[in-house]
Amino acid sequence: MTTSAPSSSLDFALDRTSPVPLYYQLAQQLESAIEHGALAPGSLLGNEIELAGRLGLSRPTVRQAIQSLVDKGLLVRRRGVGTQVVHSQVKRPLELSSLYDDLEAAGQSPATRVLRNEVQPASAEVAAALGIAEGSDVIVLERLRLTHGQPMAFLCNFLPAGLLQLDTAKLEATGLYRMMRSAGITLHSARQSIGARCATVDEAERLEETEGAALLTMQRTAYDSTGRIVEYGTHIYRASRYAFEFQLLVRS
Amino acid sequence: MTTSAPSSSLDFALDRTSPVPLYYQLAQQLESAIEHGALAPGSLLGNEIELAGRLGLSRPTVRQAIQSLVDKGLLVRRRGVGTQVVHSQVKRPLELSSLYDDLEAAGQSPATRVLRNEVQPASAEVAAALGIAEGSDVIVLERLRLTHGQPMAFLCNFLPAGLLQLDTAKLEATGLYRMMRSAGITLHSARQSIGARCATVDEAERLEETEGAALLTMQRTAYDSTGRIVEYGTHIYRASRYAFEFQLLVRS
DNA sequence: GGATGCATATTGTCCGGACAAATCGCCTGA
């Protein structure tokens, strides 16, 4: 009773004249069918060879589409059995959140207040974190993130100078990561550490909390696609108003 | 100066009689060459077609090997340029840790004390989290994790009864996830939420902390490969002794 | 009735080739 009958034939519309790859078109339509409920959880997808024939594609192309959804955690393949939709309560794996803080705050009327935005020589600690020489110019950024008009987090970031032009007004409007992407910096990976501690007097005042209140701390080092360090940050969140949520995928 | 000359020819030994796939053999040897330093960061890998010819493999096979390392974040491919080793300070991406708590505690003389291990009817909250009917039998597990002889975390877990036989002695020796894997349960994904709060009197006593000390809280729902919920847990960590560290990979 | 073995279905691996798209360097021309 866990596996349903092989799914009925869904019609996927593929556009061979489009510049977007066929396997990607198929993957997107499969994903939307799953999210939409047209493909029920636990249902079999029908074998690849037949599916390929029906869509006028080759098996490798169909496999590439399916594989991308397997990597996303939406499908599971079992040899000798077939490919079935994962029977998950949580729709939309949400992927890796908490990298784009902005996204989580979406729908919560978020706002950012830039408290500091200047170039300074790097301290020993910052230089080590960024992998540059001590005393090199770095952009120092201090921001206060607000939701519903109340402080939620205090963000302190350091970037190698010359990497980017950071206009304060634009920063408050669009966010740091969006500006980096616009500048041609493609983020690749980030190393994070999440901890907690009690608020000091200064921190409490800045975040409108009481002294000793629980705070979430996060340190992050971000790398671009070539492995260069492009950002180092220390963030402090009010635990009463914020939590990190994310999904882990276990590689088989 | 960022890209070195095309890497010299490394000799990879492929065993066609082995049951382990060729692309996997190649991927492993490439990875070890990278970790080992034989392939310097930033160096080009040489084009796929030539590499395939030199190894006596087809291009799809070589591509499959390379792609797996790209997914791991060790390599970067650029059309018209080539494939190069990512120039990363952090060797070993560490992948997704914090799922196997045990692994992090490794080398810290970890120990586990099982405080509770019994079957009980599920409360409304637990039933909802596990996606089962209220009142169904669930295994209730309470454990204290110690390092260096001091408490580090208090772990409370719930599992659907009948899924697994949990021997207390073995649990203290090997850990929950290892026992689940031994029982044929293959973990697939998990949804986590990390927050913080101040310790209550009871919590402080249990963890040998002072009242009001900062605690890290973690809630997790784990799914097996078919999407079934196999575990729900609420964990509390002493912030003074623990932090979550992990690496995020941004999907392009 | 139960265990063993076989046929079938399905994905996993691998091959060889073809053309398109993007990037970079070089050459030409103004």
Add this chain to the structure above:
DNA sequence: TCAGGCGATTTGTCCGGACAATATGCATCC
């Protein structure tokens, strides 16, 4: 000297096929 175009290089996409490995269900045999 600088701008633009051209070609070479390399990865991206896609095809068609072949055989192997694994899981399932059925028939047979004890």
